[in-house]
Amino acid sequence: MASRRPISVGLMGLGVVGGGVARALADKASAIEAFVGAPVRLTAALVAHPRRRRSDVPEGVRITGDPGHILDDPQVDIVVEVIGGEEPAFGHIQRALHNGKHVVTANKEVMAKHGPEVLAHAAEHGVSVGFEGSVGGGIPIIGPLLRELAANEISAVNAIINGTTNYMLTRMASDGIEYADALAEAQRLGYTEADPASDVDGVDAAYKLAILSSLAFHTTVRDTDVYREGIGSLAPADFAYAAELGYAVKLVAIAKRVGDEIQVRVHPAFLPAAHPLAKVDGVYNAVELEGDLVDWAMLQGPGAGARPTASAVVGDIMSIAQAVAAGAPPKPPPALDRGLRVQPMADLETKYYLRLRAVDRPGVMAQITRVLGDLHVSLASVIQKEVVDAAGTAEIVITTHTARESAVQDAVRELAALDVVIEVSNLVRVEDGRS
Amino acid sequence: MASRRPISVGLMGLGVVGGGVARALADKASAIEAFVGAPVRLTAALVAHPRRRRSDVPEGVRITGDPGHILDDPQVDIVVEVIGGEEPAFGHIQRALHNGKHVVTANKEVMAKHGPEVLAHAAEHGVSVGFEGSVGGGIPIIGPLLRELAANEISAVNAIINGTTNYMLTRMASDGIEYADALAEAQRLGYTEADPASDVDGVDAAYKLAILSSLAFHTTVRDTDVYREGIGSLAPADFAYAAELGYAVKLVAIAKRVGDEIQVRVHPAFLPAAHPLAKVDGVYNAVELEGDLVDWAMLQGPGAGARPTASAVVGDIMSIAQAVAAGAPPKPPPALDRGLRVQPMADLETKYYLRLRAVDRPGVMAQITRVLGDLHVSLASVIQKEVVDAAGTAEIVITTHTARESAVQDAVRELAALDVVIEVSNLVRVEDGRS
Numbered sequence: 001m002a003s004r005r006p007i008s009v010g011l012m013g014l015g016v017v018g019g020g021v022a023r024a025l026a027d028k029a030s031a032i033e034a035f036v037g038a039p040v041r042l043t044a045a046l047v048a049h050p051r052r053r054r055s056d057v058p059e060g061v062r063i064t065g066d067p068g069h070i071l072d073d074p075q076v077d078i079v080v081e082v083i084g085g086e087e088p089a090f091g092h093i094q095r096a097l098h099n100g101k102h103v104v105t106a107n108k109e110v111m112a113k114h115g116p117e118v119l120a121h122a123a124e125h126g127v128s129v130g131f132e133g134s135v136g137g138g139i140p141i142i143g144p145l146l147r148e149l150a151a152n153e154i155s156a157v158n159a160i161i162n163g164t165t166n167y168m169l170t171r172m173a174s175d176g177i178e179y180a181d182a183l184a185e186a187q188r189l190g191y192t193e194a195d196p197a198s199d200v201d202g203v204d205a206a207y208k209l210a211i212l213s214s215l216a217f218h219t220t221v222r223d224t225d226v227y228r229e230g231i232g233s234l235a236p237a238d239f240a241y242a243a244e245l246g247y248a249v250k251l252v253a254i255a256k257r258v259g260d261e262i263q264v265r266v267h268p269a270f271l272p273a274a275h276p277l278a279k280v281d282g283v284y285n286a287v288e289l290e291g292d293l294v295d296w297a298m299l300q301g302p303g304a305g306a307r308p309t310a311s312a313v314v315g316d317i318m319s320i321a322q323a324v325a326a327g328a329p330p331k332p333p334p335a336l337d338r339g340l341r342v343q344p345m346a347d348l349e350t351k352y353y354l355r356l357r358a359v360d361r362p363g364v365m366a367q368i369t370r371v372l373g374d375l376h377v378s379l380a381s382v383i384q385k386e387v388v389d390a391a392g393t394a395e396i397v398i399t400t401h402t403a404r405e406s407a408v409q410d411a412v413r414e415l416a417a418l419d420v421v422i423e424v425s426n427l428v429r430v431e432d433g434r435s
Numbered sequence: 436m437a438s439r440r441p442i443s444v445g446l447m448g449l450g451v452v453g454g455g456v457a458r459a460l461a462d463k464a465s466a467i468e469a470f471v472g473a474p475v476r477l478t479a480a481l482v483a484h485p486r487r488r489r490s491d492v493p494e495g496v497r498i499t500g501d502p503g504h505i506l507d508d509p510q511v512d513i514v515v516e517v518i519g520g521e522e523p524a525f526g527h528i529q530r531a532l533h534n535g536k537h538v539v540t541a542n543k544e545v546m547a548k549h550g551p552e553v554l555a556h557a558a559e560h561g562v563s564v565g566f567e568g569s570v571g572g573g574i575p576i577i578g579p580l581l582r583e584l585a586a587n588e589i590s591a592v593n594a595i596i597n598g599t600t601n602y603m604l605t606r607m608a609s610d611g612i613e614y615a616d617a618l619a620e621a622q623r624l625g626y627t628e629a630d631p632a633s634d635v636d637g638v639d640a641a642y643k644l645a646i647l648s649s650l651a652f653h654t655t656v657r658d659t660d661v662y663r664e665g666i667g668s669l670a671p672a673d674f675a676y677a678a679e680l681g682y683a684v685k686l687v688a689i690a691k692r693v694g695d696e697i698q699v700r701v702h703p704a705f706l707p708a709a710h711p712l713a714k715v716d717g718v719y720n721a722v723e724l725e726g727d728l729v730d731w732a733m734l735q736g737p738g739a740g741a742r743p744t745a746s747a748v749v750g751d752i753m754s755i756a757q758a759v760a761a762g763a764p765p766k767p768p769p770a771l772d773r774g775l776r777v778q779p780m781a782d783l784e785t786k787y788y789l790r791l792r793a794v795d796r797p798g799v800m801a802q803i804t805r806v807l808g809d810l811h812v813s814l815a816s817v818i819q820k821e822v823v824d825a826a827g828t829a830e831i832v833i834t835t836h837t838a839r840e841s842a843v844q845d846a847v848r849e850l851a852a853l854d855v856v857i858e859v860s861n862l863v864r865v866e867d868g869r870s
Contacts, residue, residue, distance in 0.1 A: 020728075024586060028586065031588075032586070034772070035585055035770065037767055137729075138584075138726075138729035138730065139729075139732055140575065140578075140579035140582075140583035140584060140734075143575075143578065143579065143582055144575035144578065144579060144583075147575075147578055147582075147750060147754050148567055148575035148577075148578045148579075148746075148747060149573075149575060149746065149750060150470055150750050150753050150754070151459060151463065151467070151745070151746050151749035151752075151753060152746055153463075153466075276735075292742075293455075293459060293573065293742045293745055293746035294572075294736060294737065294742070294743050294746040295573065295737050295740075295743060296736060296737065297574055297575070297734070297735065297737075298733075298734075298735045298736065299575075299732070299733075299734050299735075300711075300733045300734075300735075301729060301730070301731060301732035302729065302730050302731065305730075307727075308730060310586070311583075311584065311586050311587055311726065311729040314586035315582060315584060315585050317586075318585050319585070326763075326764050326766070326767070327764065328761075328763040328764055329763055331757065331761070332472055332757065332761070335469050335470065337469070
């Protein structure tokens with residue numbers, strides 16, 4: 001049923017990513033046609049201000065402020081959603097699918113919150129959804145999980161999937177600057193939204209981890225299932241101690257299978273300097289996978305930006321357009337039927353780094369270690385630097401052997417309640433891959 | 436046209452990889468069925484000694500020594516070729532395609548020598564060829580080039596794609612051992628064939644680079660188009676100087692677009708210690724890609740072995756079986772119609788490291804540098820260590836700025852002919868990504 005009929009693309013959103021997609025479709029029209037076997041044409045674009053003159057869209061593209069002009073246009077084959085955010089994007093996607101249109105989206109929030117419904121809705125209407133651009137910008141990761149690595153039972157996905165925080169942490173590690181200064185710099189460079197909370201609080205990474213872990217474990221994982229801790233508590237002292245102990249500090253997104261449960265968590269972590277993710281610096285992203293056949297694989301690249309995201313989005317458009325041109329049925333949606341439970345965070349077993357300030361007098365260390373010992377939290381190392389201020393307080397840094405999260409949290413509470421402890425300054429998980 | 440009819444796989448070859456594929460198909464039958472939408476059954480296996488008892492193949496699989504029992508069996512849907520080598524594998528593949536069977540192969544030699552014919556033959560008969568396992572073991576790389584990264588104009592592919600030599604070079608770098616000892620160790624560990632020439636002479640890497648560059652540049656690149664130099668000339672001294680100068684020594688496979696030409700070359704190279712490939716050690720492989728949209732991406736993992744290769748092969752089987760079950764037409768073959776010419780090696784412009792032994796007397800350095808200067812080869816650094824032996828010879832190490840390969844080769848000939856030069860010990864290209 002192959003045909004050379006042009007395939008029509010309607011673009012919802014002409015911001016940074018949308019502009020990149022429009023440019024790529026125009027600039028690469030002949031290469032795309034050669035790949036697809038039919039011309040692919042951008043025919044309409046939804047914008048917030050349709051009357052504004054635009055130089056970034058080719059002649060003949062209908063610029064509209066009315067979503068219905070794309071979603072209900074029977075000529076449109078593929079709807080590309082690059083508005084971002086939950087609504088109205090989710091509504092647009094569902095309406096497009098209902099109208100029998102294929103959808104390509106880079107929307108991590110919609111896929112993290114409603115991915116299973118979107119995929120089921122697409123299957124019901126016999127159309128495809130491409131969402132390669134929703135995780136890791138231009139890094140091929142969704143496709144490999146669904147195809148090249150599909151034979152594997154995945155046991156772990158460890159990732160750095162937020163470029164903004166990775167840039168900030170890289171700066172804090174290499175130049176010893178404060179969190180607030182790193183954030184201001186990231187904002188100045190345009191790496192964050194006006195409200196940076198989604199990046200620094202780990203919300204963005206949690207969306208992406210929900211998507212990756214759903215596919216890796218064939219189980220519906222929502223963003224709300226992901227334990228989430230941001231980078232705001234990290235101070236220059238933590239980076240200094242990490243370096244002293246041989247670790248890098250990263251915001252990690254970890255999905256790990258433990259028996260019939262899965263861990264899904266986003267938080268700062270100390271990684272051994274030799275860990276593959278420890279060397280991923282700046283705005284780059286990386287996803288490390290462990291599978292029973294492949295053993296280990298890591299995929300790296302730019303995690304965001306107009307062109308890298310357009311790389312993924314246009315790749316999805318090309319694959320879907322090729323199938324449309326060939327008259328191929330859509331692929332079955334990924335099975336999300338394993339029903340693995342999310343492990344409660346209290347049951348996590350890992351290692352920990354604890355920094356606290358205490359009164360500097362005899363017997364204090366004994367009190368602190370007794371609290372930990374009573375809770376079966378075993379010490380791996382203790383650093384006590386000389387008195388750090390006029391008040392005569394000492395900074396104490398403890399790393400633990402593998403311990404239970406609930407016990408460590410209890411210990412933190414008990415330590416904070418000790419008269420001799422002035423403050424528990426930070427608690428960071430240590431992920432060294434050994435138990 | 437979806438059906439639940441079982442999909443029949445015929446396996447040609449039950450060696451290390453074939454055994455891994457058979458085991459994975461058996462162990463993962465239910466997960467594969469859930470993915471494909473129909474059962475996938477190994478029904479026959481071609482072996483060299485069909486009378487030998489085998490414990491690694493499930494009941495009900497026909498073990499045969501006659502290729503026709505698979506290639507001409509109308510029940511077989513997918514032929515999996517994991518025999519390796521050019522013939523009889525190539526003949527089997529073509530016969531399978533001619534008989535309307537889909538083919539999955541991990542055969543780099545066949546795909547490097549005859550890939551375009553195989554892909555065209557498959558298209559002619561309306562079937563698919565999967566060859567993810569032919570490059571980089573379990574690393575997803577063929578699929579991403581054909582799908583997720585398809586929107587990119589690829590400008591460079593830089594890879595470490597031979598695990599045996601990477602293991603040897605890692606050992607030579609970290610422990611200062613001789614080439615012969617590293618080779619003996621790799622052989623003892625089972626990392627090489629009985630005849631290690633395919634690994635150490637760069638033949639294996641050249642096959643894989645021909646495949647990658649064909650897909651990256653949409654141009655037919657044969658193994659014979661790839662410039663090839665092995666690792667046999669590398670001595671402990673080269674590793675010591677490399678470390679002193681801040682470089683790692685790797686066998687690189689480089690495919691680079693330069694205007695309307697492409698460079699395709701496999702040879703040892705000095706890479707800056709901070710280069711992403713410099714940190715890829717041991718038997719691991721990595722492929723670094725540069726594209727106009729994605730900018731940069733790197734894919735890493737185990738480059739060989741039964742299970743990693745089975746990961747790729749079974750992934751291909753699953754994708755093809757899924758399409759068969761859904762009644763989908765095969766994808767169009769990758770277009771190889773750009774017709775980019777391979778740049779003659781003499782035209783290469785890069786940097787060089789030159790190690791030579793000369794008589795240690797006044798004026799020698801002037802003679803050597805005059806040869807280079809006359810050929811417009813500009814020096815970046817010169818190291819002369821004290822006299823190294825009783826004969827009073829000195830070891831001189833020169834690195835150059837970007838120079839033309841033909842000029843450097845002329846210089847090496849002229850230097851070797853100088854009375855004062857005892858030997859040109861080694862010439863290694865320096866790939867620092869800057870010009």
